[in-house]
Amino acid sequence: MLMKHVVMNCRLPLLSCANNCMLLASSSVFRRQKFFIRSLGGSIDYHKTGKMQSVEVDAENIIRIITPALDQSRHKGQAGKIAVIGGCREYTGAPYFAAISALKIGADLSHVFCTKDAAPVIKSYSPELIVHPVLEESYSVREEDKKIIASKVLGEVDKWLERFDCLVVGPGLGRDPFLLDCVSEIIRHARKSNIPIVIDGDGLFLVTNHLELVSGYALAVLTPNVNEYKRLVQKVLSSEVNNDDATQQVLSLAKQIGGVTILRKGKSDLISDGDTVKSVSIYGSPRRCGGQGDILSGSVAVFLSWARQHIEAADLDSNPAVIGSIAGSAMMRKAASLAFSNKKRSTVTGDIIECLGKSLEDICPAGSCSL
C-alpha cells in the first residue's frame, strides 16, 4: 500500500447540502486542504542546470495543520502512544531522549522496550516513561535457549504492539546479533499491523543489511545521518553519495526501497518517498552534540501519528510519513535553534528537549490548533 503524498482528490462532504453547518464545515475542510497543499509546495523543481531541486515546504504551517486540538473531553492516549525499541547494556541515553521528546511534544504515553540491564537506568532518568525490560543480548542467552527466549521476547512486545500509534526502532539498540534478530521480528509484526515505524541509529544498521524488512512499506521512515546515508546509498544504489545531485539521489533511494520515506539529515533536511523531494531548512543549530538524532526520531514519530489522524479525518490522500517527517524535522530544528541561542557552545541534548514545548507553542499555540 503505497500512499501518494499529493492531494489527488478532495473528497468533500456534499456541498449541495442545505445545512449551513455542513456547508461551513465543508468549506473549512476545503480551505484546510488547499492550505495543506500550498504548504507542501509544488512538485519537484529543476534548476537551470537541469538538475532536480527539492521544494522547500512551509513546515510551520504543516505543523499547525496536523497538530490536534486540545480538548477537555479527550482521554488518555488520543494524542498519541509511542514506543521506542532500543536501549542495551551499552546505550541508555538514546532511547530516553527519543521517548521523552515524544512526551514533551505532546504524546500522551511513551514506552521504551530495552534490555534488562538498560531498564533500571532508563527508568531512573524519568518516571514519565514506561520502560519494559524485555530484550535480551547474546551474552545472557545460551545457544540452545535462543529460540525459546526469542519467542518470549516477541510475546512480551506483541502484548502491547497494537496499542501504539508509532514505533521508533534503533536509538541505543546496539548491534548484538541475537537482539537484532528479535527486533527484525518486531518490525515484521508491526508492519503486519500497519503500525508506522521510524528507524534510526542501529535500526538503520539492521535494515541496511536487511532491506526486505522495510522495502515497500509506506509507513516506514528512515532518518540517516551522513554516515548512515552513505552506507544506505552504497548498499541500495551501489554508488557513492552525490552531493551535487542530492535531490535526485534521495528520490532514487526512496524509490528503490519501495517508497519508504527517507529523511536525510543535514544542513537542509531532505525528505523523499520516491515520488517527490521536500526540504526543510528553517532554524537549526551549528551545535552537533550527540543525541539530537534521537530527539528527531521521537519528534517524527509523534507528528507521523498526528498526520495520520489528520489525513484520515480530513479524508486527504497524502503520505503521513512525509508529512510527519517534515513536521518532525522543523520541530527539532526550531528547538535546537532556541537551545543554542540560550546555551551556545555548551548546548547539550537535554537543553534542546527542554525547548521542544516552547518551540511548538511558538508555532502553534495550544489554544489555537485545530483538526
Next chain:
Amino acid sequence: MLMKHVVMNCRLPLLSCANNCMLLASSSVFRRQKFFIRSLGGSIDYHKTGKMQSVEVDAENIIRIITPALDQSRHKGQAGKIAVIGGCREYTGAPYFAAISALKIGADLSHVFCTKDAAPVIKSYSPELIVHPVLEESYSVREEDKKIIASKVLGEVDKWLERFDCLVVGPGLGRDPFLLDCVSEIIRHARKSNIPIVIDGDGLFLVTNHLELVSGYALAVLTPNVNEYKRLVQKVLSSEVNNDDATQQVLSLAKQIGGVTILRKGKSDLISDGDTVKSVSIYGSPRRCGGQGDILSGSVAVFLSWARQHIEAADLDSNPAVIGSIAGSAMMRKAASLAFSNKKRSTVTGDIIECLGKSLEDICPAGSCSL
C-alpha cells in the same frame, strides 16, 4: 458501616455554657458546619427531562475547611502518613507520582511498598520517599514457596499498616497473579483496621474481578478512568456505560458495591457513594499525559485523611471518602490547570506535581487554614 455524607445532626458542644471562649468556639464550629453543608450543595437535582443531575460542589471551600492548621506544636505524622502499594519490574513511575504527590500536598510521611526490582529505581527518583522492597512477583517465587513467601510479604506490610492514615493501592502494581493475591490480603487487613483505601490502576483490575474485597467498605474510594469505569459497569451492573444518564449510573454503581465511593474521572469528575452524586468541574487541563491518575490517587489519600480528622474533631456525620474525593479532585484539576498554563502541550506529570503546592496555597494559604 455505611456513613452518610450529608450532615444529619450538628452535635455541637453545649451552647448554654457561660464561658465565652467555649461560646466563641461553639459558634465557630457551628459556622463551619453550616459552611461545610453549604459547600456540599443540596441533594441530587433533576433535570427537566426527569434525568438525575449531579450537584456541583464548592470544592475550594471544602479544601479550606478540611486542610489542617499548621502549628509549630504539631509533630511528625499528624498531617498524614500515606502508603502506596504499587511498583513492579515494569512500572515504577506511577507509585512515585502517587507518593510524592501526597508529600507535596502536605502529608508528613509517604511510603511505597513495591517489588524488589522496583525499589532501587523508585528510591532513585527521590530521597523523600520511604520505599519498602517487599512485594514479590511469580517469576521470582517457586510454586512450593508461595505460601511462605506470601505470609512473609504480609508480615512485612503488617508491621507498618496500623500507622497509616490511608493506603493507595494500584499505581504501577502490574497484574502478576501471585502479587495480586498478596495485595488482596493486604486490602483485607487494612479493611479490618478501618484504614481508608484509594484504589486505582491495576488495583481496579484486581477489585473489579474480586468485588468482595471492597464491597460494603465505606472507606474505599475507586478512581476509574474511561476504560476502568467501563469494565466496572460491565461487571457490576451488567450493562454498558450510559453517558446520557451518567449521574444515575454512577449512583447505582456505588450503591451496588455497597456504598464504596466512586470517583469517575472525566471532563467533570463525578463522585458518588450510592447515596448522592457530586461533581467537580473547576479548573482542569486538556492535556492527557499518563500519570495524572496517580497524582489524583495520592491527592485523594491525603484529603481523605484530613477529612476524616476534621469530621471526627467537629463531630460531623459526613462521609470522609466523598469529602476527600471532592478535595483531591479539585486539587489535581487546579494543579493540572496551572501546569498547563505554563507548559502547554509539553506538560508532563512532573510539571503538575510541581504545581500542587502553589495550587493549595492559592486556595488555602498556609497561614489561614484552621481546624
